[in-house]
Amino acid sequence: MKVIAVVNQKGGCGKTTTSINLASSLSLKGQKVLLIDCDPQSHATMGLKIDADFETNMYHVMTTREDEQADINEITVHIKDNFHLAPSGIILSGIEQELAEVEGRENRLMQAVRALKQPYDYVIIDCPPSIGHLCFNALRACSEVIIPIDMSLFSLRGVTKLLEIIILFKSELGHSIKTRALITMYDFRTRYSRQVLEKVREVFGDNVFETVIRYNIRLRETVDYGLPVGDYDKYSIGHKDYEKLAEEITAPEFAYIHTGNPKGQNVGDILKRTETYIDTVGKSSIPQMPESEPEDFFSCPVESSYSGMIEAITNDPHGSAAQNDDSADDPL
C-alpha cells in the first residue's frame, strides 16, 4: 500500500482536483484506492457528491474524545469500483485546536491508515491549504508527497516552507518522504507558463512529474456534477492528463521502497519545533515576490536553495532511514 499526500499550503493550486482525478484514474486501472479528505472545507467530499455533513467523518477518526470516536473502516463510502472515500466535514476544523496539547497528536492519521482492513493499493490524502496538525498528520502518514504547482509564483513560494518541513521530517524523525512537484493548470499558449515550467524543471530536476496537467475547463465543470472528469468526459484533456499521471505513478521504475523509521526519536514536539523553525529560518528563506517576471523571482536571494532542499529530501535507501530498522514504526 502506498500512501500519497497531496500538499501545498496555497489554496486553489489543484490539490483537490488532483486527489479526486488521480484516485479515479488509479481505480480505472484496477488499483484499489481510498481517498481521504483531510480538509475541513470538504471539497473532495462535495466534489464527489457526498453530503458534507456526513454523520461520521474524518473528525471522528482523528478526535481524542472517546465518545465521538469512529473507526476509519466504518466511515468509508463506496464511490465506484475500486474507489472509496473517507469523507470530511466542517467539524474537522475543530481538530487543530483539539490536538494542540495531546501526546502523539501527529500520529493519529498514521494509526488510522494502519488500521485499514481493506487491501488498498493506494491511499491518497487531500490536504487543507495550511500547515497545521492535519497537514502534519498527513506528512507523518505518507511515504510520498505530490506538490501541485499551478502557474503562479505564489504556489512556488509556499513550496519552500513545505520542503523545509519535509527535510525536518527526515532529519528529526528519519521519515523519508518521496517528494515530487506536479505542474497544474498549464497553458501552453502563454510564454509566462513556459518560463515558469522551465524554471521548475531546472530547480526540481527529477523531482517533477513528466506529466503536466493542462488547463482544462472540464476539470472545473466536473466539480458541479460531482464526478471525476473521466466519468464526465473521458475524451477530455483533463482525463487524459490524469490518466498519464496515474501511469507515471504506477510505473515500476518509480517503485518506492519505504525503508522504515529510526527507533527512539522524540516525535512528540516536532510540530512545535517546526513552527519555531519556520518562524526563524523559514521566513528569511522565502524570497520576496517581485513585481512581474519569473526571472526576478528566481534570482532573489534564497537562504536555503531549492536544489539543496531537493538533495536533502531525495530518498536514499542506504541513507539515514535505512540504517535504522524499525519496521514497527513503518506505516506500510
Ligand SMILES: Nc1ncnc2c1ncn2[C@@H]1O[C@H](COP(=O)(O)OP(=O)(O)O)[C@@H](O)[C@H]1O
Ligand atoms: N487543470 C485545471 N484546469 C482548469 N481548472 C482547474 C484545473 N485544476 C483545478 N482547477 C480548478 O481550480 C480551482 C481550484 O482547484 P482545487 O483543486 O480546488 O485547488 P485546491 O484544492 O488546491 O484548493 C477549482 O475550481 C478547480 O476546478
Ligand SMILES: [Mg+2]
Ligand atoms: Mg482543496
